[in-house]
Amino acid sequence: MSTTWEAVIGIEIHAQLLTRTKMFCGCELSFGDPPNTHTCPVCLAHPGALPVINREAIRLAIIAGHALGCEISERSVFARKNYFYPDLPKAYQISQYDQPICGPGRFRYLTPDGEQTLGITRAHLEEDAAKLIHLGAEGRRAEAEGSVVDFNRGGTPLLEIVTEPELHTGAAAAAFLKQLRQTLVHLGITDGSMEQGSMRADANISIRPAGTVGLGTKTELKNMNSFTFLERGITAEIARQTALVEGGGRVAQETLHFEPTTGRITSLRSKEQAHDYRYFPEPDLLPVVPDRAWVAEILAALPELPITRRERWMRDLRLTFEDAEVLADPPELGDYFEQVAALAPPKSAANWVRGDLRAQLRERDQEPWQSGVTPDALADIIAMAESREISMPSAKAVLTHVIDHGGAPRDVVAKLGLGAIQDESELMTLVDRLIADNPVQAQQMREGRDKLVGFFVGQAMKATQGRADPARIGELVRERVSAG
Amino acid sequence: MALTDLTAEQAVRAVTAGETSSEELVRAYLERAEHDDWHSFLAIDRDGAIDRARVIDAMPERPPLAGVPIAIKDALSTRDLPTTAGSRILEGFHPVYTATCVARLEAAGAVVIGKTNMDEFAMGSSCENSAYGPTLNPWDVSRVPGGSSGGSASAVAARQAPWSLGSDTGGSIRQPAALCGIVGLKPTYGAVSRYGLIAFASSLDQVGPFARTVRDAALLLQAMVGRDPMDSTSLEWPEPIVLPSAERLDGVRVGVIEELMGEGIEPGVRIACQAALDHVESLGGTLVPIRLPHAHHGLATYYLIAPAECSANLARFDGIRYGRRALDAEDLLEHYERTRGEGFGPEVKRRIMLGTFALASGYYEAYYGTAQRVRTRIVEDFEVAFADVDVLASPTSPTVAFPIGERTGDPLAMYLSDVCTIPVSLAGLPSLSIPCGLSDGLPVGLQLAGPALSENRLLDIAHALETAIGFDAVPAGVAA
Amino acid sequence: MIDEHVTRHVARLARLRLTDAECDRMQAELSAILTYIEQIQELNLEGVPPTTHAIPMENVVREDEPTPSIPSELALREAPEVHGGGFAVPRMG
Numbered sequence A: 001m002s003t004t005w006e007a008v009i010g011i012e013i014h015a016q017l018l019t020r021t022k023m024f025c026g027c028e029l030s031f032g033d034p035p036n037t038h039t040c041p042v043c044l045a046h047p048g049a050l051p052v053i054n055r056e057a058i059r060l061a062i063i064a065g066h067a068l069g070c071e072i073s074e075r076s077v078f079a080r081k082n083y084f085y086p087d088l089p090k091a092y093q094i095s096q097y098d099q100p101i102c103g104p105g106r107f108r109y110l111t112p113d114g115e116q117t118l119g120i121t122r123a124h125l126e127e128d129a130a131k132l133i134h135l136g137a138e139g140r141r142a143e144a145e146g147s148v149v150d151f152n153r154g155g156t157p158l159l160e161i162v163t164e165p166e167l168h169t170g171a172a173a174a175a176f177l178k179q180l181r182q183t184l185v186h187l188g189i190t191d192g193s194m195e196q197g198s199m200r201a202d203a204n205i206s207i208r209p210a211g212t213v214g215l216g217t218k219t220e221l222k223n224m225n226s227f228t229f230l231e232r233g234i235t236a237e238i239a240r241q242t243a244l245v246e247g248g249g250r251v252a253q254e255t256l257h258f259e260p261t262t263g264r265i266t267s268l269r270s271k272e273q274a275h276d277y278r279y280f281p282e283p284d285l286l287p288v289v290p291d292r293a294w295v296a297e298i299l300a301a302l303p304e305l306p307i308t309r310r311e312r313w314m315r316d317l318r319l320t321f322e323d324a325e326v327l328a329d330p331p332e333l334g335d336y337f338e339q340v341a342a343l344a345p346p347k348s349a350a351n352w353v354r355g356d357l358r359a360q361l362r363e364r365d366q367e368p369w370q371s372g373v374t375p376d377a378l379a380d381i382i383a384m385a386e387s388r389e390i391s392m393p394s395a396k397a398v399l400t401h402v403i404d405h406g407g408a409p410r411d412v413v414a415k416l417g418l419g420a421i422q423d424e425s426e427l428m429t430l431v432d433r434l435i436a437d438n439p440v441q442a443q444q445m446r447e448g449r450d451k452l453v454g455f456f457v458g459q460a461m462k463a464t465q466g467r468a469d470p471a472r473i474g475e476l477v478r479e480r481v482s483a484g
Numbered sequence B: 001m002a003l004t005d006l007t008a009e010q011a012v013r014a015v016t017a018g019e020t021s022s023e024e025l026v027r028a029y030l031e032r033a034e035h036d037d038w039h040s041f042l043a044i045d046r047d048g049a050i051d052r053a054r055v056i057d058a059m060p061e062r063p064p065l066a067g068v069p070i071a072i073k074d075a076l077s078t079r080d081l082p083t084t085a086g087s088r089i090l091e092g093f094h095p096v097y098t099a100t101c102v103a104r105l106e107a108a109g110a111v112v113i114g115k116t117n118m119d120e121f122a123m124g125s126s127c128e129n130s131a132y133g134p135t136l137n138p139w140d141v142s143r144v145p146g147g148s149s150g151g152s153a154s155a156v157a158a159r160q161a162p163w164s165l166g167s168d169t170g171g172s173i174r175q176p177a178a179l180c181g182i183v184g185l186k187p188t189y190g191a192v193s194r195y196g197l198i199a200f201a202s203s204l205d206q207v208g209p210f211a212r213t214v215r216d217a218a219l220l221l222q223a224m225v226g227r228d229p230m231d232s233t234s235l236e237w238p239e240p241i242v243l244p245s246a247e248r249l250d251g252v253r254v255g256v257i258e259e260l261m262g263e264g265i266e267p268g269v270r271i272a273c274q275a276a277l278d279h280v281e282s283l284g285g286t287l288v289p290i291r292l293p294h295a296h297h298g299l300a301t302y303y304l305i306a307p308a309e310c311s312a313n314l315a316r317f318d319g320i321r322y323g324r325r326a327l328d329a330e331d332l333l334e335h336y337e338r339t340r341g342e343g344f345g346p347e348v349k350r351r352i353m354l355g356t357f358a359l360a361s362g363y364y365e366a367y368y369g370t371a372q373r374v375r376t377r378i379v380e381d382f383e384v385a386f387a388d389v390d391v392l393a394s395p396t397s398p399t400v401a402f403p404i405g406e407r408t409g410d411p412l413a414m415y416l417s418d419v420c421t422i423p424v425s426l427a428g429l430p431s432l433s434i435p436c437g438l439s440d441g442l443p444v445g446l447q448l449a450g451p452a453l454s455e456n457r458l459l460d461i462a463h464a465l466e467t468a469i470g471f472d473a474v475p476a477g478v479a480a
Numbered sequence C: 001m002i003d004e005h006v007t008r009h010v011a012r013l014a015r016l017r018l019t020d021a022e023c024d025r026m027q028a029e030l031s032a033i034l035t036y037i038e039q040i041q042e043l044n045l046e047g048v049p050p051t052t053h054a055i056p057m058e059n060v061v062r063e064d065e066p067t068p069s070i071p072s073e074l075a076l077r078e079a080p081e082v083h084g085g086g087f088a089v090p091r092m093g
């Protein structure tokens, strides 16, 4: 009799906040600047320097807490987390311990299977470590062994979000993280770039016999820098633990590293095994007691949460889950879509924005909200196409023209002579001529090969440079073929 | 009368009146500072000081402190001027910025002439823990000047500076002021910015002046006090500091801390303090016996809180960004352990160890957590007391200056030197020590403490008492 | 009460290398100090909140406005060892 195993997964997310300056000093945040050009006595931990809390980081944490469904603590306290490492100049990280800024809550998010929720244990503010550059590893110079530290990143504000261990698969973890990222990016809390490390995720993973409630020994899988790697890493770790346990082994509590190129999992065990962070309240900083009126003001100024927006689109505009998901990200695309959908049938607006508009713009490296195609213009094109004033191919041509040369769509139609041929007798003459020119196909149609109607429509479109209404041409072809 | 006989206030007036110049004053003090028989100084900035004095002398109008020189405890960061905090680990270190309090004094026209000796990282009560050798007491060179700000105290007592800055965590201004026969003021926690004060125990550290008179101390505080955006714990000061002028103490209630007037206090100290307190009544005030039931737990509480904070504050000294590093370490762990093992002296290591232990997993609640709760009790004791009295009085130190070497072998005996000053520090209250007499030819200090932010009243009371006591003795070796 | 094992463990946490003689002495001194300190464990402190700041204040923050950083030459000036604009770290074991 074999046991089936169930994995239990909790995620820890570190998101760099979109402030201008560092968490505890006025140094400007930077990316890619020469090393140690964004430092000061505070973030270099010079003797006597002191931290001061960045108010904007508090504001962003309050917004995040709201989006996560967490309580905003009435009083939160910073604490020192003590450990020695060259990227941590004070040899303590200013973090939060027993009084984080955001208390427990549940995060709601949408998946193709409907609404999900995940328990959030807490979210707290802290400062990022500096960047260690390992010289030997890059093989630059034989004599340049060891490492150097660049403190530009040191002190960047971070929000650490800890989930409850309620996930069971790598795919579910990735789905959650995608929605979380979308929410945080939408609210301007972080830029959410996993490749550049501005959002990082670690997973705590254990397995237990399916149907039981206890928790097995967990491992911590570090720093998977994409959704795919997160999913693959967790899946690989579950497989490793399962094989280990089924082979009679035991899971050891350790920190692990997923190597995406090989799919291998390696232990990060360091010399210093026994961590004892000796947290204690940071005496250089005072408690944060967010003023209720201030919190209310922050929340009142918030844009609609992505989940609320998507639920509204699906309910009121009858968009599919997939349409809503695609259009909501990034938020600027969602704003653009909403403006089009206010002027045109929502489903058509969704199709155009997701489809032709984005496809054509992508070739030109543009985004809809930055392009020359205003929501008004797109709505006009949609309206002309839907009323068959112009054919679909003409509509696409008008769009192309507006993208490249600007102008109002109706003027473009007139200028390029793309207006659909409305004159029935003109169309009739055309159809008769095509039947006469293609007797073989006409005969086959009469014998029942109705599919050939498409051939005649194609010919008609070619002959009119797309100005004929294909549906009407089809009708006329059937009429005249049987009549002939 | 020599220029160095003037109080700072008199010197400011003399320069402003054109009777002398900043340069003359600075040169006169540099002369004495450079003949440093007491090892008050770790560094002297002769050229820089004279340059700054000349700049001030050339100004169309004298700034408030008029180019009067000052000595600065080496725990304060001074840009491009050696700053070691008395430690080997910072040998050769030149800070890239200047502490806010020093910058404010310079902006007000004070001229820094040098950096003074101290117990390493302000941990000690005798100045014997300096990595650069002890400071000697100008009253008796076989004795300690007190600590940790021993060099700042001896510099003023020996007239090597008219006034100086120290820092006080558990008594490090008041105790050396008492042992050197001068005035030392520890303001309310947060009165003076800590930005640039090399941290010992962040929740207790406070910068303050040493001076020959209470008015001089007030003048210096006036130029430093108030909120600094770089120090979150600095206070918006509600009113300007005014120079004290009270002559009477009518209606003033002075609480005498009973626990600190009996056992454990040297008889000579008790007698001098009692004599000083007798003046309270002749000036129209009232003496009220006061009990602080948790005061005797202050020392134990302090020796958990301060080391715990220092264990983190001193973790940044890792030989990577500044300071000394151990050479040829095989790996990172060895680098850290040897850099710190070789760079710190025994008392600093002892306190780092004690604090690391007090915060360690499994011990936190029993030690650090308990200490924080006792601290609450001590704060409450003072609140109760100040509902009844205006100031509290006690000896500053249980003994007069003790012989060099007497307590170095017994850490606990050394810690007991601060038994009178520590409870006030734990409560964050303003407190000063004024000289109140001699015992066996050595000075005795009287400690006065008031409620938070009561500096003006405290200085007024101290000034009236100081005038009544009329202490005017000068160390024999110092007299011109 | 505080044995050699604890002393060594704490020294490792604090990254202090102690010679054997230093360690013996440290253990004895810490034990004496802790014996004195433990008097406060006798107090009844039930319901007494901890004090971190004796002068109670809260919400001291700064605006998110950049202030000038220091030039990298100054940042690196006091470093014992510098490589290519970075602070050199001994080999990470």
Ligand SMILES: [Zn+2]
Pocket (backbone or CB within 6 Å): A022, A025, A026, A027, A038, A039, A040, A041, A042, A043, A044, A155
């Ligand atoms: Zn900085």
